[in-house]
Amino acid sequence: MSAPVRVVVVDDSLTMRGLISAALKRDPEIEVVGTAADPIEARAAIKALNPDVITLDVEMPNMNGLEFLEKIMRLRPMPVVMVSTLTAAGTDVTLAALEIGAVDAVAKPASATSEAFGELAAKVKAAARSRVRPRGEHATAAAPSNYQPDPRGVLAIGASTGGVEALLTVLSGFPANCPATVVTQHMPATFTKSFAARLDKACAPTVTEAEDGAPVMPGHIYIAPGGEAHLEVSPGSQPRCRLSRTEAVNGHRPSVDVLFRSVAALKRPMTGVILTGMGKDGAQGLLAMRQAGARTLGQDEHTSVVYGMPRAAHEIGAVERQLPLHRLTSAILDACAAAAQSPVSRTA
Known part of the structure; x- marks a missing residue:
């Protein structure tokens, strides 16, 4: 022992x-x-x-x-x-x-x-078991000034332990016209509204706590309400946020798996990213996204505070590429552009 x-x-x-x-x-x-x-x-x-x-x-x-x-x-x-x-x-x-x-x-x-x-x-x-490093180690590169999002594309990001710092690092590098982005971060109830407000001040895009029925649009980042509901993206010509108060999945509500699976069902260009976190929530959902034609990225072991969720996703083949945190912003934008150029296929 x-x-x-x-x-x-x-x-x-x-x-x-x-x-x-x-x-x-x-x-x-x-x-x-x-x-x-x-x-x-x-x-x-x-x-x-x-x-x-x-x-x-x-x-x-x-x-x-x-x-x-x-x-x-x-x-x-x-x-x-x-x-x-x-x-x-x-x-x-x-x-x-x-x-x-x-x-x-x-x-x-x-x-x-x-x-x-x-x-x-x-x-x-x-x-x-976590990795604690001095503050400021994860500075990210500035967003490209000529970035043009695909209006059809959806970017889904999942995170847990260590995700506040990781999301701030990644999203603060996004341009104001970023891809339509949905985020599930494991967080206690009452925290996510303040978290969204802090991100909104630090980031060029508009960041809000997700509301049921809100249209998922470029230039906007939607954060799942902590401890209250799963965030999903509903299909259709105009994808929308859908909040479902169903049972917890993998011990979590909101669950990253629930978000990723909903995005996997969209017939449009999509990109999935899994960041630092304890456990395995999001691994199966990211695999479903990859099997449905999405581009997928994961945070690497060295820069993850807890290399649990990214490891679980990597081990089952859900992650195309693992990268250190400071390289993820540009890689995500590149992946979104690549997703827009390739046809969306469903293999699962």
Whole structure:
């Protein structure tokens, strides 16, 4: 049996530290080696205990969570899982933390019980296996000024753990007239509206949270609502967003597989991209897209925070090419152009 994941829990609330610690201690593969009430205590605990992962509250005394995270990523990069309130301010700070380099985030539950932290242990263990690099390593090239999208084409992107940073890197390089783009990012409910707003400010295209019935058009990027509904693209002369509140797939709603399978059914040029993430959601859907004539790309192992979803897709032959994150923007635009030049065929 491998050594347990060593964790330091950082939160200004004694009650919350106890709840998080209790939730983690129920997993035999995790050991809580220390707790801290603020960044000063946390810094001492990190030096003394050398944990594999820390959980970090976003709002703390003496130094806020973002300032402390910046220092960690600059001086001692290590896996960090953010624990956020469900307020708008907490959501915005958590998204900023994920952009800085936090591996993942969980929402503080409304009920004050350790059982409410259902996903925390799995996310902490995934964080321990993740690759954490200094901020800014993934700068992307600027978009070509002469890019012309195919008005018929659809680009579908799926991501999970590490996807906030990856999507920001990829999409910030898109031109204002980018391909019609639909995105499923595994994210808690209430986060995706703020995430779409942050992307909209950072990117040339218009980025919005997907709404049922919205036309899927070039120059627009649509983000699946987190934790609420699957995002699909309906067929027809004008493809549209379709939100379905059916059961979770691969443990997720929204599911990347659901999005990719819906796009695979479109009789039009299409491109699929799978980015960093834990698990295998999206692999079968991307294979369906490739079998239906799509061009498909995956993020490579070295630049993935968690090489789970891209690995699963690559191993079953769903990915034509794997590339490092900083090369994906131009490769995606090239793939969309290539998809427009080749006839869409269905082989599955």
